[in-house]
Amino acid sequence: MARLAPIDETAAGPADSGADWLTGWRNGPADGPDASPDWLGAARADAAGRFAGRGLPDRRVEDWRYTNLAHLTGLELDWSPAPADVAKESLPALVFGREAECRLVLVNGQVRPTLSTVPALPGGTVLISLADALASGHPGVADLLRQRVAVDGGALKALNDSWLEDGYVLIVPDGVTVDMPIEILSVGTGGALPPAYQPRNLIVAGAGSRVTVVEHHVGLCIGGYFANLVTDVAAGAEAIVRHCKVQDESREAVHIALLDAALDSGAMFDSFCFTLGGRISRNELRVSLDAPGAHCRLNGAYLAGGRQHCDHTTSVDHVAPETHSEQLYKGVLDDRARAVFQGKVTVRPDAQKVEGHQMSRALLLSETAEVNTKPELLIHADDVQCSHGATAGDLDGEALFYLRSRGVPEGQARQLLVEAFLNEAIDAVALAGMRLPLERNVARWMAERPRP
Amino acid sequence: MLEVENLHATVDGRGILNGLDLAVGPGEVHAVMGPNGSGKSTLSYVLSGRDGYEVTEGSVRFRGADLLALEPEERAAAGLFLAFQYPVEIPGVTNMTFLKHAVNGLRVQRGEEELDAMQFLKLVRQKAKALGMSDDMLKRAVNVGFSGGEKKRNEILQMAVLEPAFAVLDETDSGLDIDALKIVADGVNALRGPGRSMLVITHYQRLLDYIVPDRVHVLAGGRIAQSGGKELALRLESEGYAAFADKAAA
16 A cells, blocks of 8 residues: 655644644555556645645635635544445435436445446446546546646645545546436545545546536535545537536535536536535536637525535636626525625636626525625626626515415415525526425425524 | 504504594495505505504404404405505516415415315416416416516406405506406406405596495595595596595694
8 A cells, every 4th residue: 555655744734743634634545556656646745735835725815715614623534534334225315316327426535336326328438436547547537637636726626636536537428428417426424533535526528528417415424524525527629518516415514625627619517506515615616618609507506504604616717709607696594604605707818709697696584694795707808798796685575475465374485485586596407307306405494494 | 344443553653544444344345545645555554464564553353353463374364365556576486386375375274175286276277267367377477577467467366266355455456557457357346245345445536437336435644534435436536635635634
C-alpha cells in the first residue's frame, strides 16, 4: 500500500499537537495495489500543498462569505473509513419509486459493485468506478482528470484534488443516446468516528450524445459525516447532459459539492438540484460555455428547517458568443434555517449575442429564517441580454385568505401554497418521472415540519 | 339567517363601520348600495373574517352562531361565501386542485366523507358546463391570466360547487361588460332558492336589473342610512348618493 508522503504539519491548519479534523487526511488515501500512476501521486501532493497553504475558507474569502465551515474543525473525522456494512435491502426507496434499471451505489464515497445494478449500456457507454478507471489506465479519464486537477478552484476543490481515490466515471461515446436514466445513489453512513469522504466523479459526453444522470444523496445514519464531492463534466458538440440531484443527507451531515462543466458548441447542460438534507450544504455549479450555441439551464429547489444552512452557488462563464444561460432557484425556509444564493454570470469581451437570466426566490415561513442573495453580473460585451432578480418574503396573505374563505383549513392552505411555489422550479425538471417523487418530498416536509 | 347589530369596525385605527344594523332572512336577497368609501367592502371582509379588520363593537349572528368568533374556514363551513371584488390569482394551483381542497375541506369540517376523484370531477364538470366554462379553464392556475369576466365567472363557479347557505357578492358587477354581467347574473339567479340568502354589494343599480333584490339598503358613513324595496335602487340611480353623503356628515 503506497501512501502519500506526509505533508508539512505546520502548514496544515491548527498548530496544536493533538488530533484535529485533518489528522487522518494527512496520511492520504490508500492506493490500489501499486496501480497508481506517477502523475496521480504528484497531483495529489501538489493539491494537498495548495489546501494546506490556505486551510478552510472563512468569511474573508468572498465566495464563502455567507457559509461558515468552522463546524468541521470541531470534528474528529475518519478519512479512510472501512467499507460500511450496508445491505442492499436497506437502501432507501428509489427516486423513481421503482427498481432502477441502472444504478451505481457508493457508500461513504466508495463504489460498491455488489449493491449496484449496472446493465450493459448502449453504444459502448461506460459506467465504472474511478478506482477501476485509474487502475486500468482508462484512456480519456487520466487526461481529463490531470487537466481538471491542475485548475486552482479554491480550497475545497484542492482538498478533493488531494484525494482522487474513488467516485463514478460515466463516458458516453460520440453520437450515443442513453435512454435509461443513470442513477447514482450515494449513501453516507456513520462509524465510530464520522467519516469524511471525497469522491471525484467524471461525466464525459461525446459529441452528439445524450444522457441523464440522477444523483440521490442520502444518509443512512442519524449522525454526521463530511462529504466533499467534485464532479467534472465535459460535454462535446451538440451533446445533451441532464443532471438531476436530490440531496437528502443526514441532518447532521456536511455536504459540499462542486460540479464543473465545460460545454462545446451547441451542447446543453440541464441541471436541477433539490436540497432537503444536511446540517451545512453547498451545491456549487461552475459552467463554462466555451463555444457558440452552448446552453445551460440551472434550476434548484430547496427546503430547510431547524438550523440547517444551505448554499447554492453558481458561476456561468459566457466565454463564447451566442451562448445562453437560465437559472431559477426557489426555496422555503422555516425555523432558524439559513440559505445562500450566489449567482455569478460573466460575459467575456467579444461574447456578443449572449443571453443570461437568473432568478432567486425564497419563502420565509418564520421570522428567524434568513436568506442571503448575491447576484453578480460581470458583463464585458455590449450586445447581450442579461437579467437577475431576487425576492424573499412570506406566503401571499391574500391567497391564504382566499383559500381559507373557501373552507380550506389554514395548515392545508399553507401547504398548498408552498407546494405551488416550489412546483414552478420542479416543473422545469426535464425528467418527467422525477416530478412526482419531488412533489411528494415537499408534501412530506410540510407535514413533518414542527408547528410553531 | 344573518343578524348584524350595531357593528363597528376599524381598519388601521380608522372607523369604517359605525353602528351597522342589518337582518337578512332565509331565502332573501338584499342589496347594499353606497358611494365609494362608505364601508361596503369592509362589511364583506368583516363578515368573511379577513385579517386587518377589527370589530370594536356590536355582533354578527349567523344561523344562530357568533360569526365573529369563527376562523374564515369555519365561517365557510357554517355556510358563508364571499364572492371577491378582486379574485386572487394563485400561480401553481390549478382551479381543479383549488376546488377539490375547498369541497373536501368543507366536508371534513362538517363531518362528512370526502368526495372521491370521480364524484368530484362529475360535480365540477356539471357546474362548469352550466356556466359555459371550458375544461381548459379548470386546468389553468386559479385566476392567472383570466380576463375580468372570467375571474367573476370563476367566483360564481366556486359558489355553485360549494353551495353556500349565504353568499356575499362584493361588487361582482365591477369591470364586467354587459354580456359577462348577464352570464354572471344568470349563474347567481340559478342559485336562488328558499334556503339560500344573498347580500349583493354594488355601487351601481345596473346589476339589480338582473339580480332583483327583495330589499335595498343604502350604506353611508358606515351605517345603513335608508332601507326600502327594489324601487329604492332606481331612485338612487336618478338622484345619486349626494343626499346620503350630507346625511352621513351631519
